[in-house]
Amino acid sequence: MKNKKFWVSLIALILAGIMVLGIIFMIIPTPASAKSSSEIKDQIAEMEKENEDLQNQIDDLKNQQSSNLSEIKQIVKQRNLVDQQVGLLHAQINNMNQQIAAFNVLLADQQEDLSEAEQRLKELNEKNKERIRAMEEDGALSYWSVLFQANSFSDLLDRLNMVEEIAASDQRRLKEMSEAAKEVEEAQQAMVAEREELRKSKEALAATQAELAVKTAEAEELLRQLIAKGDEYKQLELEMEEELEKLELEIGKMEVELDEALYREYMATATIAGGFDPGDNAVAGIGGTLVTDAGGIQWMVPCDYIKVSSPFGWRIHPVYKDWRHHNGVDLGAYCLMKDDGTTESPIYATRSGVVIASKFNSSSGWYVTIDHLDGFRSSYLHMCCKPFVEEGDFVVAGQSLGCIGNTGTSTNDHLHFGIYWQGNPVNPMNYIG
Numbered sequence: 293m294k295n296k297k298f299w300v301s302l303i304a305l306i307l308a309g310i311m312v313l314g315i316i317f318m319i320i321p322t323p324a325s326a327k328s329s330s331e332i333k334d335q336i337a338e339m340e341k342e343n344e345d346l347q348n349q350i351d352d353l354k355n356q357q358s359s360n361l362s363e364i365k366q367i368v369k370q371r372n373l374v375d376q377q378v379g380l381l382h383a384q385i386n387n388m389n390q391q392i393a394a395f396n397v398l399l400a401d402q403q404e405d406l407s408e409a410e411q412r413l414k415e416l417n418e419k420n421k422e423r424i425r426a427m428e429e430d431g432a433l434s435y436w437s438v439l440f441q442a443n444s445f446s447d448l449l450d451r452l453n454m455v456e457e458i459a460a461s462d463q464r465r466l467k468e469m470s471e472a473a474k475e476v477e478e479a480q481q482a483m484v485a486e487r488e489e490l491r492k493s494k495e496a497l498a499a500t501q502a503e504l505a506v507k508t509a510e511a512e513e514l515l516r517q518l519i520a521k522g523d524e525y526k527q528l529e530l531e532m533e534e535e536l537e538k539l540e541l542e543i544g545k546m547e548v549e550l551d552e553a554l555y556r557e558y559m560a561t562a563t564i565a566g567g568f569d570p571g572d573n574a575v576a577g578i579g580g581t582l583v584t585d586a587g588g589i590q591w592m593v594p595c596d597y598i599k600v601s602s603p604f605g606w607r608i609h610p611v612y613k614d615w616r617h618h619n620g621v622d623l624g625a626y627c628l629m630k631d632d633g634t635t636e637s638p639i640y641a642t643r644s645g646v647v648i649a650s651k652f653n654s655s656s657g658w659y660v661t662i663d664h665l666d667g668f669r670s671s672y673l674h675m676c677c678k679p680f681v682e683e684g685d686f687v688v689a690g691q692s693l694g695c696i697g698n699t700g701t702s703t704n705d706h707l708h709f710g711i712y713w714q715g716n717p718v719n720p721m722n723y724i725g
Contacts, residue, residue, distance in 0.1 A: 329553040336546045339539060346536045350529055357525045364518045371511045378504055381497075388493060398486070406479045413472040416465060552665060577623075579640050580690055583724050591723045592642045592689050594672060595696060595707050597623035604719040610703050619717035620671065620710030625696045627676045627705045635695035639707055642670050642724065647685045652678075656708075657700025660693045669715075673708035674700050 327335075579596040602610070602622035609616050628636035641662060648669075649661035658675035676697025681687055698705045711720045 327549070327553060329550055332546055332550040332553055336543060336550060339543050339546065343536065343539050343543065346532055346539065350532050350536065353525050353529045353532065357522060357529070360518055360522050360525060364515065364522070367511055367515045367518060371508075371515070374504060374507050374511060378508075381500055381504060384497060384500075388497060391490070391493070406476060406483075409472050409475040409479065413469060413476060416469040416472060419465060579638065585723045589668075589723075590643075590689075592640055593724050594642050594670075594709050595623055595625055595639050596637065597625045597707065599624050600721070601704075601706055604717075604721065611701050620673070620708050621720050623707045623709055624704075625706060627696050627698065629676050629695045629697075635692075637696040638692040639672050639675065639694050639696060641687045641689055641691045641693055642709075642711075643668070644688045645670075645686070647681050647683050647687060650679045650681055650683050650685075653700065655701045657697065657702060658694065659700075662687060667714050669712040671708075671710040671712070673710070674698060674702045674706060676705075 577593070577597050577599075579593050581593040582590050583593065584590050600621050601624035602618060604618060604621050606615060607618050608614070625637055630636070639660075643662070643664050645662040645664035647660060648663045649659065649671075652658050656673040658678055659671060659673040660675070660679045660681060661669060661671045663669050672693055674697050675694035676699060677695060679694040681691070681693055687693070696705055696707055702708075709720050709724075711718050711723055
C-alpha cells in the first residue's frame with residue numbers, strides 16, 4: 293500500500309514537473325535557429341571593431357581634407373601674390389609705354405638737333421673748301437708774302453692785323469667744325485645708348501611676363517587637382533558615413549537580439565533557480581511569491597505587503613485631493629532599511645528584463661522601470677533611497693531592486709507597483725493577485 297502511494301506520488305510529481313516545464317517553454321520561445329548570447333556578443337564585438345575601423349578611416353579622411361584645405365588656402369595665397377605681381381607688371385608696362393612715348397619725342401628732338409649739327413658741319417666744310425680753293429687760286433700765297441708786300445710800318449701793322457684776323461677766323465672755323473662733329477657724335481651715342489636700354493627693358497619685361505604666365509598656369513593646375521582631391525575625399529567620407537550608419541543600425545538590431553537571447557537564457561533558469569514553489573502562488577502579500585496569470589506567464593509578488601492601500605483605477609488623490617486615475621496599486625508596507633545599507637523590506641523584480649529607468653523625480657521619488665522585452669513593463673515607485681540597480685542592467689525575476697520607502701509625492705511607506713502592456717497601464721492585481 294505504501295509502495296502504491298509512493299508510485300502515485302512519484303508519477304504525480306513527474307506530471308507536475310512536465311506541466312511546469314511545458315508552461316516555461318510556452319513562455320520562453322526558443323527556436324532551434326536562435327543564437328546564444330555569447331555568439332551574439334562575439335558578432336557585436338566584431339561589428340563594433342569594424343565600426344571603430346570605419347570611424348578611424350573617416351577621421352583620417354577628415355584630417356586629409358583639413359590638410360588639403362590648408363594646401364588650397366596656401367595656393368590661393370600664392371595666386372594672390374601672383375595677381376599682385378601681375379598688377380605690378382601692368383604698372384611696369386604702362387611705365388614702359390610712357391618711356392617709349394617719351395623716347396619717341398626725345399628721338400624726334402635729337403633727330404632735329406642731329407640734322408642741324410650735320411647741316412652746320414656741312415656748311416663749315418663748304419667754307420673750308422672755299423678757303424682752300426682761294427688759297428690754291430692765289431698760288432703760293434702765304435702769310436709771309438702778305439707781310440713782305442707792306443710799303444710802310446703802318447701798312448705792315450695793318451697787314452699783320454689782317455693776318456691775325458684771318459688766322460683767328462680759321463681757328464674759329466676749325467673749332468666750330470670740331471664742336472659740330474662732337475655734337476653729332478654725342479647725339480648718335482645717346483640715341484644708341486637709349487635704344488639699347490629700351491631693348492633690355494623690353495626683354496626683361498617679356499621674361500617677367502613669361503615667368504608669371506608659368507606661375508599662374510602651375511597655380512591653377514595645382515588648385516584644380518586639390519579641388520578634385522577634396523571632392524574625392526568628401527565622396528569617400530559620405531560613402532563611409534553611410535556604411536557606418538548601416539553598421540550602427542545592424543549593431544542596434546544585434547543588441548536587441550542579444551537582449552532577447554539574454555532574456556531567454558535568464559528566464560530559462562531564473563524563475564526555477566529562485567527556489568520558489570509554484571504552489572505558493574496562492575499566498576498573497578508575500579514578496580517573491582510566483583503567480584501565473586491567465587496567459588500562462590509567471591509573475592513574482594514584488595514585496596511583502598500588508599494590504600493594497602490604494603487600488604488601480606479612478607480615485608481621490610491622497611495629496612492633491614482631486615479625482616484622477618491611479619495607474620498602479622499601492623502595496624502598504626514598512627521601510628526596514630538598516631544602517632549598513634541592507635534592507636529587510638526589499639523590492640523584487642517581478643520578472644526578468646532590462647532596467648530602462650533608475651532615477652529620482654519629485655513625483656515618483658526614487659523609482660525603477662523594467663522592460664520585460666515581450667510588450668510588458670513594470671514600475672516600482674517611492675523607494676526610500678537610490679535603487680540597487682542601474683539603467684542598462686539585466687535583472688532576473690526575484691532580484692532585489694531597492695527598499696520600500698516614502699520618497700516623492702507620497703503620504704506613507706508603500707510601494708506603488710505598476711504594469712504596462714504595449715505602453716498602456718493595466719491592473720497589476722490581474723497578474724500578482
